[in-house]
Amino acid sequence: MAGRPWIRSELFEALRLYGVTPFGKIHSRNPDIIGLAMAIKRTPSAVALKMVNFASLDPTIEQVGMSNASKLDREVWNEFFEKLVDEKIVEEKVGFNESEAPQFDYAELPGLNVSVLTSRRINQEYFRRLVLASYDARCAATGVDAPELLVAGHIIPWSDNESLRTNPSNGICLNNLFDKAFDRGLVAIGENLEILYSQRLPAETVRIMKSIAFDKIRLPSRFRPDTQFFEYHRTTYFV
Numbered sequence: 149m150a151g152r153p154w155i156r157s158e159l160f161e162a163l164r165l166y167g168v169t170p171f172g173k174i175h176s177r178n179p180d181i182i183g184l185a186m187a188i189k190r191t192p193s194a195v196a197l198k199m200v201n202f203a204s205l206d207p208t209i210e211q212v213g214m215s216n217a218s219k220l221d222r223e224v225w226n227e228f229f230e231k232l233v234d235e236k237i238v239e240e241k242v243g244f245n246e247s248e249a250p251q252f253d254y255a256e257l258p259g260l261n262v263s264v265l266t267s268r269r270i271n272q273e274y275f276r277r278l279v280l281a282s283y284d285a286r287c288a289a290t291g292v293d294a295p296e297l298l299v300a301g302h303i304i305p306w307s308d309n310e311s312l313r314t315n316p317s318n319g320i321c322l323n324n325l326f327d328k329a330f331d332r333g334l335v336a337i338g339e340n341l342e343i344l345y346s347q348r349l350p351a352e353t354v355r356i357m358k359s360i361a362f363d364k365i366r367l368p369s370r371f372r373p374d375t376q377f378f379e380y381h382r383t384t385y386f387v
Contacts, residue, residue: 154198154218156220158190159198159224160227161184161188162184162198163202163224164228165180165181165184165195167274167277167316168274168278168281169181170281171370172284174196174199176193176195177192178196198221202217202225203370205217205222206370206371208370208371208372209369209372275316278319278371279320279371280295280298280321282369282370283321283368283369286321287322287326288365289326289335289362289365289366290323290361291362292323297323297324298322298324299327300319300320301319302319302320303318303320303373303377303378304381312377317371318373318374319371321368330381332385333386333387335357336381336382336386337365337381337382338382340364341378342363343361343362343364343365345357346387
């Protein structure tokens with residue numbers, strides 16, 4: 149089993165799980181990793197190692213995984229995120245040759261419920277899980293870590309650029325208050341990642357918000373936002 153080559157469909161599912169698993173939880177004892185390993189008949193250690201390897205292909209992070217990612221790993225990485233942007237990742241499931249597909253039910257894997265949700269809604273839910281995992285489920289502005297209070301928002305709004313709708317680098321994890329303020333251009337992110345407050349906000353509101361917020365946002369561990377995304381939001385919506 150250790151020497152069996154990885155196939156596309158297995159890599160696709162390992163990458164799907166990698167995206168929604170915080171770095172600190174990528175290990176062989178993680179129940180989700182154990183579940184996927186059982187489904188594709190590999191060891192949890194092999195699945196965890198493959199997920200760590202995928203980190204070396206992410207151009208947005210400083211911390212990288214092992215450098216022995218294969219050509220097929222790279223192909224699957226590119227195809228996975230192309231499909232995510234095109235909102236086809238779930239609708240098409242794996243989308244590879246049936247002869248390659250392992251014998252397990254994709255609907256049982258983490259984050260999938262094809263019979264209940266439409267493809268687009270699943271992709272948006274997956275986008276939320278991607279963003280929250282990359283921010284370790286903490287608000288970038290305040291550190292709030294209650295999932296019920298966190299929103300995976302878009303830096304460049306949904307309606308402004310369709311190609312960025314499910315791009316995790318266009319996501320930012322904020323609590324409900326700061327997400328609403330960001331969405332309405334009442335706060336923005338400066339060139340040095342400092343949190344900016346609009347003059348439209350009452351002085352007391354700014355004082356309260358500053359009292360619970362960092363001076364600068366906390367960047368995610370992966371899928372880091374492009375600074376041009378923040379610039380677009382700041383110059384287009386912030387006053």
